[in-house]
Amino acid sequence: MRTINEDEIRQAVYTLHPPDDEEGCLFEVRVIDGSWNLSGYFTSADTLIDALKHSESHANENIYITLNYVSDACYARKQHDRLMKNATPTTSDSDIFGYRFLMIDLDPERAAGTSSSEAELEAAQALARTVFKYMKATGWNDPIIAESGNGVHLLYKIGLEVTAGRIQLVKDCLTALDIMFSSDAVKVDTKTFNPARVCKLYGTMAQKGADTLIRPHRMSRLIYVPDSLKTNDIALCEALAANIPKEDAPCRENHYQPRTFDLRDFIQRHSIPVKKEIPWSGGTKFVLEHCLFNPEHKHADAAIVQTADGKICYNCFHNSCAGNHWREVRMLYEPHAYDRSDSKPKFIPNYERPKPSPDADDDRPVWLTTEQIRMRSHPKEEYIRTGIREIDKALIGLKKGFVTLVSGLRGCGKSSLISQITLQAAEQGHKTALFSGELTPENATRWMYLQAAGKPHTKPSQYAGRWYTPKPVADQISKWLDGRLYIYDNDFGFDYDCFRDELERCIVEHEIDLVILDNMMCLDLSALDRDIFVRQSVFVNDLEQLAKRRNVHIILIAHPRKSNGFLRLQDVSGSNDIVNRVDNAIIMHRVNHDFKQGAKAEFHWKSDDPIFSASNVLEICKDRDGGVQDKFIPLYFEPESKRLKNEPAEAFSFSWENENELEEPPF
Numbered sequence: 001m002r003t004i005n006e007d008e009i010r011q012a013v014y015t016l017h018p019p020d021d022e023e024g025c026l027f028e029v030r031v032i033d034g035s036w037n038l039s040g041y042f043t044s045a046d047t048l049i050d051a052l053k054h055s056e057s058h059a060n061e062n063i064y065i066t067l068n069y070v071s072d073a074c075y076a077r078k079q080h081d082r083l084m085k086n087a088t089p090t091t092s093d094s095d096i097f098g099y100r101f102l103m104i105d106l107d108p109e110r111a112a113g114t115s116s117s118e119a120e121l122e123a124a125q126a127l128a129r130t131v132f133k134y135m136k137a138t139g140w141n142d143p144i145i146a147e148s149g150n151g152v153h154l155l156y157k158i159g160l161e162v163t164a165g166r167i168q169l170v171k172d173c174l175t176a177l178d179i180m181f182s183s184d185a186v187k188v189d190t191k192t193f194n195p196a197r198v199c200k201l202y203g204t205m206a207q208k209g210a211d212t213l214i215r216p217h218r219m220s221r222l223i224y225v226p227d228s229l230k231t232n233d234i235a236l237c238e239a240l241a242a243n244i245p246k247e248d249a250p251c252r253e254n255h256y257q258p259r260t261f262d263l264r265d266f267i268q269r270h271s272i273p274v275k276k277e278i279p280w281s282g283g284t285k286f287v288l289e290h291c292l293f294n295p296e297h298k299h300a301d302a303a304i305v306q307t308a309d310g311k312i313c314y315n316c317f318h319n320s321c322a323g324n325h326w327r328e329v330r331m332l333y334e335p336h337a338y339d340r341s342d343s344k345p346k347f348i349p350n351y352e353r354p355k356p357s358p359d360a361d362d363d364r365p366v367w368l369t370t371e372q373i374r375m376r377s378h379p380k381e382e383y384i385r386t387g388i389r390e391i392d393k394a395l396i397g398l399k400k401g402f403v404t405l406v407s408g409l410r411g412c413g414k415s416s417l418i419s420q421i422t423l424q425a426a427e428q429g430h431k432t433a434l435f436s437g438e439l440t441p442e443n444a445t446r447w448m449y450l451q452a453a454g455k456p457h458t459k460p461s462q463y464a465g466r467w468y469t470p471k472p473v474a475d476q477i478s479k480w481l482d483g484r485l486y487i488y489d490n491d492f493g494f495d496y497d498c499f500r501d502e503l504e505r506c507i508v509e510h511e512i513d514l515v516i517l518d519n520m521m522c523l524d525l526s527a528l529d530r531d532i533f534v535r536q537s538v539f540v541n542d543l544e545q546l547a548k549r550r551n552v553h554i555i556l557i558a559h560p561r562k563s564n565g566f567l568r569l570q571d572v573s574g575s576n577d578i579v580n581r582v583d584n585a586i587i588m589h590r591v592n593h594d595f596k597q598g599a600k601a602e603f604h605w606k607s608d609d610p611i612f613s614a615s616n617v618l619e620i621c622k623d624r625d626g627g628v629q630d631k632f633i634p635l636y637f638e639p640e641s642k643r644l645k646n647e648p649a650e651a652f653s654f655s656w657e658n659e660n661e662l663e664e665p666p667f
Helices: 006-016 045-053 072-076 118-137 164-181 234-241 263-269 326-333 370-375 389-394 414-427 441-453 471-481 496-510 532-550 576-581 593-603
Strands: 027-033 036-042 062-066 096-108 144-147 152-161 186-188 198-200 221-224 274-280 283-288 302-306 312-316 403-408 432-436 485-487 514-518 553-557 584-590 616-623 631-638 643-645
Touching: 006 045, 006 062, 006 144, 006 221, 027 045, 036 045, 096 118, 096 164, 118 144, 118 152, 118 164, 118 186, 152 164, 152 198, 152 234, 164 186, 164 234, 164 312, 263 283, 263 302, 312 326, 389 616, 389 631, 403 414, 403 532, 403 576, 414 432, 414 441, 414 514, 414 553, 414 643, 432 441, 432 496, 441 471, 441 485, 496 532, 532 553, 532 576
Parallel strands: 403 553, 403 584, 432 485, 432 514, 514 553
Antiparallel strands: 027 036, 027 062, 062 198, 096 152, 096 186, 144 152, 144 221, 274 283, 283 302, 302 312, 584 616, 616 631, 631 643
């Protein structure tokens, strides 16, 4: 007589194959013991339970269920609503028309044909928590979590059509997880990618080998089922699969022969702290003493892996390191490793203009020879990375001593952009002074907390389409930003003369690196000149001198005039001198009907241009250093966090996160 838990089986069946699923609820169950097996197709948990109670059983049998969408035609097979001995055919990959789940099976290493010990099961549970945290941090919705009896299953709903390409994608996802998380003790099973894959029917006994005190047979069970099981977008699968190491691009450091890159030599040359070196699938895994981006992430959290064919990847399990891969490691130690000789920007030395005055140094030449220029001391070029990948590639970042103009129509994403740049600056250790004329300090920080928290840590409010940052998370973010961000209190007024003095005092006193003025129209410039255009020119000239004198980068937000067509730089409010004087100019666009129509008319883009799939587009209109212009960068807005992402599946974390103080996995 087989041992089953009927309530657990009902919950498992209706969780894995809900009767209200429009794609169908048909599933196959197999009972297997060596060469003996039973097979049956069902749509009802009660019919299945009745068949299990009245069919032949074996002492060491194990019972499995299909996970994915089974073709309705299979229900017409002879094992319809009953379990038949050695029935054929059973479900094959060709009978599956869609993936319902990505199955991550974390199984302890042990002797073949045996059950896991308590210590081995605990190791699988610990790794499952690590993988859960990683997936959550990278944007995945919560999975179904279950114990198979010997290990742990994480079942992420994906809802993908079965094609050759999608099968490879699922396989690549598991391979990436294997590279990142498998250890000597617990492995990610990479064989669960095939569409017809079966898994343990939860509520039935796992019976591998003898039932002993040390290695007992256990009942499989569901551990956690989300209140709402949400489908994960294919973009998340693609982002996960992208963690598989790819061959380095040919460059000077690998002698233009990527496969010959000497990783061991790289580690030794840069004194990278390796705890141990272990073989991995024909390649090598270098387990590090600590994360290369955050030393607080200690041994076993971070590793560099080189596959058998020479490809390399880096991973750290902590949420705040989700975006750090081998490329970032390489550039950490060799900043120009991926530069191409034909794409390096041509830099023009930047000097403050001499100001003739009665007390000027009489020996200082006004006209300089090339040797005088060469021998002159000038500050090292410093850049603040924005986190917008294509900006940081095209401009290198926001150059200190420069002024950047940002414009765009209302609702185009300017506030999201500057808030996100502020957080990225804080992450790099830079300090920001923010003037927000239209937002109170409380509202400005509330917006910033959402972006710093990210989707995994925000909660839906009582109002549709609105999210908030829970107080414990907001408190942690506030402590992290304290001393890195200074926000002007609007109660002190908008007179530019007074504000200007306070701004420079803030820059000097707090060693500010980045100044953001949002926006020009909120400041009272009337004392600068009677003519509105002259006063705006004087204002921007003053900012330019301030940026150079104090070696800060200034971002100036300016609203455009009303535009009759596609928004262009000449539509920015004020005199043309504003556009001429700034070093960089950026326009933010929101991808809506007007944008699409204007872009087609202005640039002759076709309706199926991929850029129209973005939610926002950032346009680099002017770049004094590199000459970049008319460069359009697609961005993707995430409502839960108000973040602008480089691609839909991008997930990044800031270093305020301390996993031990945040919400733990629900198991």
